[in-house]
Amino acid sequence: xxxxxxxxxxxxxxxxxxxxxxRGPAEEELPSEIDLDALHGAxxxxxxxxxxxxxxxxxxxxxxxxxxxxxxxxxxxDMRVWHWLCVDQFQGLVKRRWVIEPASLVPGEIKDSxxxxxxxxxxxxxxxxxxxxxxxWTAEQxxxxxxxxxxxxxxxxxxxxxxxxxGLYLPASKAxxxxxxxPDLSDDDQREAAKWLQQNLSTTVLESLDEARIGEILxxxxxxx
Numbered sequence: 001x002x003x004x005x006x007x008x009x010x011x012x013x014x015x016x017x018x019x020x021x022x023r024g025p026a027e028e029e030l031p032s033e034i035d036l037d038a039l040h041g042a043x044x045x046x047x048x049x050x051x052x053x054x055x056x057x058x059x060x061x062x063x064x065x066x067x068x069x070x071x072x073x074x075x076x077x078d079m080r081v082w083h084w085l086c087v088d089q090f091q092g093l094v095k096r097r098w099v100i101e102p103a104s105l106v107p108g109e110i111k112d113s114x115x116x117x118x119x120x121x122x123x124x125x126x127x128x129x130x131x132x133x134x135x136x137w138t139a140e141q142x143x144x145x146x147x148x149x150x151x152x153x154x155x156x157x158x159x160x161x162x163x164x165x166x167g168l169y170l171p172a173s174k175a176x177x178x179x180x181x182x183p184d185l186s187d188d189d190q191r192e193a194a195k196w197l198q199q200n201l202s203t204t205v206l207e208s209l210d211e212a213r214i215g216e217i218l219x220x221x222x223x224x225x
Contacts, residue, residue, distance in 0.1 A: 004034040004068065006080035011087065013115040017107040019087045020118075027084060032070045036089070039067035043093050056097045057135060057152035064132060065139035065148075076140070079122050082133040086118045094118055094131045128163045138162060142173060150177055156187050160194040166201055171211035179218050189223060196221035 005027040011019055018024060042063035046056055068076075075081060086094050094100065098117045104110065113129075120130030127133045138158075139148040151158055151173075157180045166172040176197070180190050200217050209217075 002036045002040070004030050004032075004036050004071070004081065004085070005088075006030060006075075006078060006084050008080070010080055010121075011083045011119055013110055013112070013119070014107075016087070016110055016115055016118060017105060019083075020091055020105060022088065024087065027088070030071065030075055030081065032072060032075060034068060034070045036067070039063060040089075042067065043090055047093060047096065052096065052099075054152050054155060056093070058149045061135045061139050061148045061152055062145040064135040065145070068136055071136075073140075076133075076136060077122060079120060079126070079130070079133070082127075082130045083119055085132045086130060090132070091118070097131055124165065124167070125163050128158070134158075134162070141168070141170065142177075143170070147174070147177060150181050153181060156190060157181055160190050164194060164198060166197060166206060166214075169206050171209065172197070172206065172214050175211045175214040175218060179215070179222060185222070189221075193218050193221045 007025045008028055009025050011024065015024060042060060046059045049059075051059055071081075094117055098114070100114055100117070104114055116126065116129035117131050120126035120128075120133060127137055135148075135152075138151050139145060141162075142148050142151065151161065157177065160180055161167045161173050161176045166176070176194070179185070179193065197214070197218055
């Protein structure tokens with residue numbers, strides 16, 4: 001059985017070139033003993049179907065979450081797991097998803113943005129940049145695979161919701177996704193609405209608002225639909 005593992009320490013950007021050549025830190029199995037074979041099958045299918053960009057996210061968000069369903073939230077919060085998955089097991093998928101060329105992985109020349117797709121850290125932006133952590137946590141957060149796929153239909157939509165603090169609150173993420181996924185909504189209008197909601201929440205206890213009220217706040221800054 002091929003089980004999910006984690007590195008015994010987090011990788012740094014300096015560690016990344018060696019780890020991509022399987023010269024990384026020692027590994028250890030997760031206490032949850034999760035079989036990785038199903039996820040390997042789903043990733044292979046996505047690669048064989050020549051999927052690219054957000055199509056990869058939509059195809060894999062459900063298989064990633066289902067395959068790793070036995071993982072506890074405590075384990076999922078451990079970035080060593082996601083580092084190992086992205087670097088040791090599925091680096092080909094990461095490179096395909098973000099169009100990462102070998103020349104950009106030369107030691108000393110790896111950009112933060114490129115490293116983030118393999119690594120990331122334990123904050124909202126860090127998790128949202130890691131290729132696999134973002135899929136698992138989004139599905140976990142919204143609790144519905146169809147809605148999770150909507151979240152990954154457009155990169156701007158995902159950033160506007162899940163790289164902001166209000167994305168942690170389910171009514172807020174649902175209200176935002178319902179509006180930001182409108183194909184007629186421009187990126188500029190979306191950014192303004194996200195900024196408007198963030199400003200309103202600085203003077204309001206988020207948990208005191210339901211999805212309808214959060215939607216009303218968003219609608220105040222959006223063009224009429």
